[in-house]
Amino acid sequence: MQDFIQHIINGISLGSIYALIALGYTMVYGILKMINFAHSDVYMVGAFAAYYVARFFGIDASPGIATLITLLVVSMVCCSLLGLAIERLAYRPLRNAPKLNVLITAIGVSLFLEYAGQVVFGADPKVFPEVMKDMVLFNIGDVELKSFDVTVLIVSVLAMLGLQFLIFKTKLGRAMRAVSANASVASLLGVNPDRIIAFTFIVGSSLAGVGSVLVGMKYPKIDPLMGMMIGLKAFVAAVLGGIGNVGGAVLGALIMGLSEEMVVAYLSSTYRDALAFGILIVILIFKPAGLLGKYTVEKV
């Protein structure tokens, strides 16, 4: 029983990291109806940005909340800029091209970042600086709740609530929803779709930045290919919850984290990655729109 509770804690903690990255996939899809495969590599660049800034300014010498916030800001700013640049240089020129072209471009950008990352940062793993001291908040028997796990969970829940507020309670959010519904009609009504799309990339990418610092804090080994697997899983989580749906992304991510943990605990770690894709296939067969997604008829 103790083990089971520990597995649940581990799973939720893993799932909340997937959630932060899944939010980025879901947002871009919601607005542009495209899958930004480069999202997980923006996340990777965020981790390295935080790493180099921390090393250069010696921020890691004093772990604590202030360090965490500084690195979060650094990583969010770098990721936003990169996200903006990718949108401007790679996706905007293809705005009116067929969907498939944009998808291929996204994969191209992803591969470019991964391999350029190996050239620029070096392919060997780097050690993320110590951002905070991990503390035991409370324990019952062998079950321990750690401050890292709680921090990750709190930050991802805050990010999700912030997003919900942004999308449903602000003028900008209304414009985003308008562009999502129909970009050309929205532009007739005085919304600048290019601006809104750029903004979506800023928000989505900065969430990836948050994710990268939290992952770096929890698993202090970063390398240029670190985004690959976590990106795929976050993407599956977004599809599982209903891509385009913010709450769905978080729900999907938690399900992914928990089920992965349980599979490793009670079956075998070899099935860990197979599970993600198994879930994806099952969902696509039985509920193509995802758990919380709305089924819409595609206009031809």
Place this chain on the structure above:
Amino acid sequence: MKRLLLALVLVLPLLSGCTKKENEIVIGEYDSLTGSDATFGLSSNKGVRLALDEINAAGGVKGKKISLVTLDDQGKNEEAAAATTRLITQNKVVAIIGGVASGRSKAAAPIAQTHKVPFVSPASTNPDVTKVGDYVFRVCFIDPFQGYVMAKFATENLKMKKAAILRDVKNDYSVGLADVFAAEFKKRGGEIVADLSYQAGDIDFKAQLTQIRSKNPEGIYVPGYYTEVGLIAQQARQLGIKVPLMGGDGWDSDKLSEIGKEAINGNYYSNHYTTESSDPAVTEFIKKFKAKYNETPDALAALAYDAAKILVAAMERAPDLSGKAIRDELAKTKDFGGVTGKITLNENRDAVKSAVIIQVDGSNRKYITTITP
């Protein structure tokens, strides 16, 4: 005109490739200079270069200087095979010093065997590597020996009765060590209470460690690479597991302590050599290595250094530089005084020598004991 230029551009590199210097012997090396275990390859390359520089400074082999061609395998099996083909067919090397990982050697060695080019691996410890054929050698001991050494150390020195295993299922090396450790540990009256797995590239090991924790082992054997072992050690300590972790030479990198921080301290691994040795061969090697690269050589550098020295010694003894002549002399290597111990190649072309047990202590590596075959 454009076509002419294009033709020239295509032909030029071929022409320049033909202007090989007559008084030079070319040795090939492929290594993981980039990729997830790049520190292994970089160390190994430094060891080879140091050895060849020394040999060249002393006049080379048979009055000729040796030049080294190093190709990067990026830590991938298929790249290792491609690099080996290129070394043999384009660079016309007389012998190849192979890479560090067994998987890559298994992909590359058959190519060397087919072309009858002697192949010496510095650090591929999987038993199957030298079974490829009679042109394939290695200067390190093999996996079963490392698993055996750790099981012996755990039962005799640490008095362990119950151990758990956490192996990297994707990695031949890790699986090999784990299997032999399990068999030997049981043979010595111990019990394996859990045998779980992970995959290279994973970052979360809490599920496996939580399970291991519930079985209360007295030690955990984690024969993986430093990249994951550092994280495993941290997460084990986070879950309150206090028993020692044990591993093999895959732990041997400075990154291990960087990633694992305090959590990795006090744990044991088996290795090829120790920098704490007072053997003059070792101290001399460390001094020269530090002077050239300004860093302390790890075991990979020492093994690669020995591999290059053994290969060149065989070339010097050989009547000519044909593949067969070098191979025959390599096979006769006996009691070669290397940095990693006295090296004798047995009938399977594997080195027979002792292993050391090292305890991690910050960036220091504390020598604990030597275990002989």
